[in-house]
Amino acid sequence: MFKVLLIDDEPGAIEGMQMWINWQELGFEVCGTCNNGMEGLQMIQDLGPDLVVTDVNMPLMDGLMMIEAWQKMESKPVRFAIVSGYSEFEYAQRSMRFGVNHYLLKPVIPEEAEEELREIHQELLDASAQQSLTRIASYEEVVSLIKRLLNKQLIEESDRSHLSKVSADKEEWNFCLIQTEPSSFADLRERATSLLEQEDRAYLVDLDMNSFGIVCGYDGSANREGSSCRIMHELKHLYSPYRVFMATGAGESTLLQIECCYHTAKEAMSYQFYDQADHRMISFKSIRNKPFHYHYDQMQLMEGMIAAITLLDKSGFQKAVESAASSFREMLIAPEIVKKVAIHMLYRIIEIMREASEVQAESLIGKYRLSRNSGSLLTLNDVMGDLLSCGEECIDWLLSEQLKQSQGIIHAINSYIREHFAECLSIKKLAEVFYLHPVYLGQLLMKKNGISFHELLHDLRVEEAVRLLGENRLKNSEIAEQVGYSHYSQFLKQFEARKHMSPNEYKKTMF
Missing domain, CATH: 3.30.70.270 (Reverse transcriptase/Diguanylate cyclase domain)
Known part of the structure; x- marks a missing residue:
C-alpha cells in the first residue's frame, strides 16, 4: 500500500474522490486531506505520502507553488498528480516543468482517474524496486569496505571519500x-x-x-x-x-x-x-581503567587442591576452588591465565585418577573436554565449575573404590580376630599382619562393626567363656586363661560388665 494525500479547496471535490475512487483496490490508502498549498506542504512533511493529488487553483498557496517549494526542500521524493479543469490547461503545461506528468480533469470521472492511478501505482512499484536494489547495493558496498578496514587492507581514495560521505x-x-x-x-x-x-x-x-x-x-x-x-x-x-x-x-x-x-x-x-x-x-x-593482571602464584593454590584430593577431602577441595575463584576475581587475573591454571589443574586431577583407573581417567577427559576451556564464550563460573565437578567426581570415585576394597579386607580381619582372639592380640599386631596403619585399621573396624577393636575382642572372649562354663569341666581361672586373659581379675571385670553377674552366679543359672 502506498500513501496518498488529497489537497483541494472544495470540500465536495475531496469527498467525491474519497467516495467514488476505490483507493484500497488500487493499492493506495488516503493518509490525509487539506484545502490549501501551505497546509499541504506541512502535511507532506509530517505524513510522508508517496503520492499527492492536488488541485491547482487554491488560496494562500496554489498547487504548483507548493510543488515547487517542496522540490526545493530536497526532501523525500514524492509523486504529484494535478487536478484541474479544461479552462486551466496552462497549469498542466507549467506542471510539466516540475516533472509532473499526471493530470486529472475536473470533474473527476472515477474510471478515468482509476486508469491514471493504476499507472502511477506501477511507477511507484518500479521506483520502490529500484530504490531497494540501490539500497542493497549501497549497503553491501559499505559492508565490504568496513571488512577491508577491519582486515587492515588498503582502500582506494574514492572508497574513502564514499565512507566519509x-x-x-x-x-x-x-x-x-x-x-x-x-x-x-x-x-x-x-x-x-x-x-x-x-x-x-x-x-x-x-x-x-x-x-x-x-x-x-x-x-x-x-x-x-x-x-x-x-x-x-x-x-x-x-x-x-x-x-x-x-x-x-x-x-x-x-x-x-x-x-x-x-x-x-x-x-x-x-x-x-x-x-x-x-x-x-x-x-x-x-x-578502560581496569587492566587485567598476568602474574599469579599458582603453586599454593594447586597444592591445596591436590592435598584435598589425596586426602579424599571433598569439603576441603570445594573450599580450595572457591578460594581460587575469589582470588581470580579480586585480582582481575587475565582470563587466558585463569584458563591455563584450570586446565593444568584438571590434568593433575586426571593423572591422580589414572593411577587408579585408566578407563575412569579417559572418561573424565571426554566428559570435561579440556579443550573447551580455550573457547571465548566462557565465564569464570564455567571454568571453575568444570574444575570443581571434575575434582568432586574424582574424589567420589576414589572413595567408592576404597570402600569396596575396605569391605573385602574387613571381612578377612574379622575372621582373623575370631580365630585368634584367645591369643595375645593387639591392634598393633593386627596392623602388622594386614599391612595397615593402626589408626586407619581401628577406624575401619569401628565403621564396619560399630564397636572398637577392644570391645570386639572382649565380646568374643566372654562368649567363649560362657560356652566353656556350660561344659562345667574347667575351673574359672582355667577358663579365663584359655580365652586369653592372663589375669583373672581382668576376666572377671569384663565378664561382669557384659553379663551383669559373676561367672559363678552365671553358672548357677545354667544348672
Whole structure:
C-alpha cells in the first residue's frame, strides 16, 4: 500500500474522490486531506505520502507553488498528480516543468482517474524496486569496505571519500561485537538482520566463527561513547533466551576509524569472563581503567587442591576452588591465565585418577573436554565449575573404590580376630599382619562393626567363656586363661560388665 494525500479547496471535490475512487483496490490508502498549498506542504512533511493529488487553483498557496517549494526542500521524493479543469490547461503545461506528468480533469470521472492511478501505482512499484536494489547495493558496498578496514587492507581514495560521505550522516559511529554458541549463531544472526532492515545507517558484518558485528551510527550527545543504541537494547531483549556475549567499543566520528572501535570492543568483550549476567552488554568505557593482571602464584593454590584430593577431602577441595575463584576475581587475573591454571589443574586431577583407573581417567577427559576451556564464550563460573565437578567426581570415585576394597579386607580381619582372639592380640599386631596403619585399621573396624577393636575382642572372649562354663569341666581361672586373659581379675571385670553377674552366679543359672 502506498500513501496518498488529497489537497483541494472544495470540500465536495475531496469527498467525491474519497467516495467514488476505490483507493484500497488500487493499492493506495488516503493518509490525509487539506484545502490549501501551505497546509499541504506541512502535511507532506509530517505524513510522508508517496503520492499527492492536488488541485491547482487554491488560496494562500496554489498547487504548483507548493510543488515547487517542496522540490526545493530536497526532501523525500514524492509523486504529484494535478487536478484541474479544461479552462486551466496552462497549469498542466507549467506542471510539466516540475516533472509532473499526471493530470486529472475536473470533474473527476472515477474510471478515468482509476486508469491514471493504476499507472502511477506501477511507477511507484518500479521506483520502490529500484530504490531497494540501490539500497542493497549501497549497503553491501559499505559492508565490504568496513571488512577491508577491519582486515587492515588498503582502500582506494574514492572508497574513502564514499565512507566519509556515509559517515557525515551521523555524529558518531561504534562497533558492537556479538559472540554466540555454534547452535544458535544462524538464528541470532537472522534476528539481527531482520532488525537492521528497519534502521538507517546500521550494518551487519560477519566476522570469525560464531561471531558478527553491528556497526551503528548515532546522533546527539546522549549516545556518546560507551552507551548502547536502541538497536542494542532490542537485541538484548531478542537474545534473552540464549547465551550471548555483547560488547561495544570506543566511539569514533568516522567509519574510516571503525577498526579502532572493533579492537576496543574486542578488549571489552574479554571482560565478559568475569560478568555474572550473560546478556549484559559491556562497553569499553566501563573497563578502560581496569587492566587485567598476568602474574599469579599458582603453586599454593594447586597444592591445596591436590592435598584435598589425596586426602579424599571433598569439603576441603570445594573450599580450595572457591578460594581460587575469589582470588581470580579480586585480582582481575587475565582470563587466558585463569584458563591455563584450570586446565593444568584438571590434568593433575586426571593423572591422580589414572593411577587408579585408566578407563575412569579417559572418561573424565571426554566428559570435561579440556579443550573447551580455550573457547571465548566462557565465564569464570564455567571454568571453575568444570574444575570443581571434575575434582568432586574424582574424589567420589576414589572413595567408592576404597570402600569396596575396605569391605573385602574387613571381612578377612574379622575372621582373623575370631580365630585368634584367645591369643595375645593387639591392634598393633593386627596392623602388622594386614599391612595397615593402626589408626586407619581401628577406624575401619569401628565403621564396619560399630564397636572398637577392644570391645570386639572382649565380646568374643566372654562368649567363649560362657560356652566353656556350660561344659562345667574347667575351673574359672582355667577358663579365663584359655580365652586369653592372663589375669583373672581382668576376666572377671569384663565378664561382669557384659553379663551383669559373676561367672559363678552365671553358672548357677545354667544348672
